[in-house]
Every structure is written in C-alpha cells, then in structure tokens.
Amino acid sequence: MWATCIGQRTAPPAAADRRSGPPTGGQDLSERLRPPKTQGGGDGLPAGMPVAVRIALVTPRFSPHLGGVEAHVGALAPRIAAAGHDVEVITPDVAVRRPTVERVSPHLSVRRFPAYGWETPYTQAPELWWYLRRSSASYGLVHAHSYHATPALASALAPGPPLVFTPHYNGAGHTPATTIAHFLYRPMGRIIIRRAAAIICVSRAESDLLVSHFPRAAGRATIIPNGVEPSEVEAEPYPSTGRVVLCVGRLEPYKNVDLVVRAMRHLPAEFRLVVVGSGRSLADLQSLASTIDTPDRIRLLGSVSQTELARWRRTAAAYVSMSTHEAFGITVVDALLARVPVIASDIPAHRELADRAATGAITFVAPDATPQHLASAIAAASLTTSAGLKFVPTWFPA
16 A cells, blocks of 8 residues: 555655655555565565655654554654654643654654644644745655644645545544534545545544545545554553553543543442543543542553553453544553453444444443443443453554
C-alpha cells in the first residue's frame, strides 16, 4: 500500500534522491514494513527498489497523553523506525509554548507545535499548518490520523507527498454543539478523503460507517486492526484489598465514565474504582465522585506511565468501557490480553471485538443502561475468570 502511494506524488520532492518504501500485501502491517536488507531478492522487494523513506505521522495528540489514537501512533512510530525508515511524529500540544523537536531514536523524532483553545479536537496549531504547508514535500509519505481534529485537514491541504489517512472515525459529535460542528465539517472531510491515496480503518465497523458517510471511500479502505503489547502481561499487580474496577482512556462525555462512577453507589464497599486518563470530563467526574457516600473508593489518577497502567490492568477484577461510540476499542483488547473480565457497551466496534475474545470474556451492556444495571454486570463479571483472547493481535508478529 505505502509503496504504491509513494509513487503518487502531487509535487516533486525537495530532495533529488527521494526513496520509496516497501511493497505491500495482506492485512498485516509487518508485511508492509519489513526491515530493509537489500534492494532486490532477499527481502521480497522488486529488484532495484530502494527500501527507506522519510515518513510523517500527523496526529492530534501524542504521548504522554492517553487515548486510542495516541496508543495507535505510539505503537506504530517506533516499529516503522525500527524497519529502517526515518519517522517524524508531528503533533499539536497545549503544553509547549514554541515548536520543539525531540529525538527519540536515530530514526524517530517528535515535532510538537503550540496548540491554542480547548482540549482536542478544538485546539488549533497555526504553526503546524504552516510547517506542513512549507515542508511536507521533504517527506516521502504523510500518514495523518483522526478525522475528528484538524491536523488531518492540514495534511490534506499541504502540497507534495502522497497522503495515507487513518480516520479513527466514529461518525458523530459527542455533544449537541459538536454534532453541529461535525455536520459543518463534512465538506472538509470530503477533501481529506479525496486527497488520500490510501485509507486505513481499524475495524469493519469503522469502515462501514466511513463509507456510509463518504461513499468515495468505498473500495479504498483497507482494514488493519490495532495490535497490543504482549509484554505488558508480565507486569506486577498492585497490592490491593477489595476488587478494583478499572476505566482507561481520554475523559470525554461520550466515554460515559460518569455512568461507571454512579454505578459505584450500587456496589458493595469492597469495590474500588480506578480511572486512568485526562480530558474535558475530569473536573465533572471529580465533582461527581465527591458525592459518593465514600468518595475514597474512587481514584481519578490522570495520566500515568505505561508501566503503571500495565500494573493496574494486572490488579483489576473488572474492566469497564461504556463509550457510546468507538472506531475500535483498543483499551478493551488490552484488558482482554491481561485476562481481565470486561464489561463493554453494546456498540458495533465492541461487538466486533467479541470475535477475538474467548466465550464469556466480554459482558455487553447497553450504553444507556441504568447505574443499577451496570453495577450488577460489574459485580457478576468480577467473580469470573476470563480466558481473554482467542489469539493475540500483535503489531508486528515475530
């Protein structure tokens, strides 16, 4: 896929020696990004085909922020770099006051630009737009992530390299205001779809929804599910008295974490809720948690390291994701990998994950369930032993 895209430039590269990437095939990214060896024969590449390319991964948020898109790009970037390509993550960040570049490894760097406004997706980063407009031709490929923020549009409007687009598309706004914004943004979305040389969706549910809203994407969307990190299963659990209920992700209204907090009123005192993540809903959740009879049963940890997060997964007696919509549901797969019983909202993306899970590993609950109903599901699931996943979908198989 990527090698084909690299041959579809809309403008000449800044450097005379522009090299293309490896050929594609199948549904596994590892087949698309084998480490370079020679320029023909031994690695399956066509004879005489160069094997490295400079790639920009454009994302609305990146580590240390938590979320599905952040996890996706965070897993993809070092693996592409390890395959011998020069990778630069380009992202807005409300925490920086001027553009910064961090060299992570010899082939991987992170370029951050100041962002202004509310939390993503409402932040704007004018310097990021200007940088892509001025410098995108220096890349062999731009891979933009997330329909639901403007960096992908900036990538589509920049001249030069072919664009690969992973929309992480859930089809709707999370509030009445953002639903209106989605409607008004639809023409911009058509520009991105039209400009993209290739589209990668992370689930069949996402692909079907994208094509229903953007028919031009039909026949062009390849489905490549997210992978997980098997090494995290070896983490050491935290000492705990009682049963820990875990929620992980960006704290936005559509994540429905407030429903989980309300369910705590209907669970025995031995249950403890641990919420990992940050976002616009954090202050509201803190206020709501303070109204619970014993608020010390609820811990809102904010962002934590991957090591701490892995330990909390190993500690949990149940994992809950009550989102009203998702493109994939990567935190559910992470919990299944750790063999934590999962309670998940009954939405298409989560239903699709059931095909990967062992029988009974996921308990489905309607997104609009009552707190009492959700509490009953949590209590029952926490007493079970999960067999986890039927198979482990790693990013790059050995």
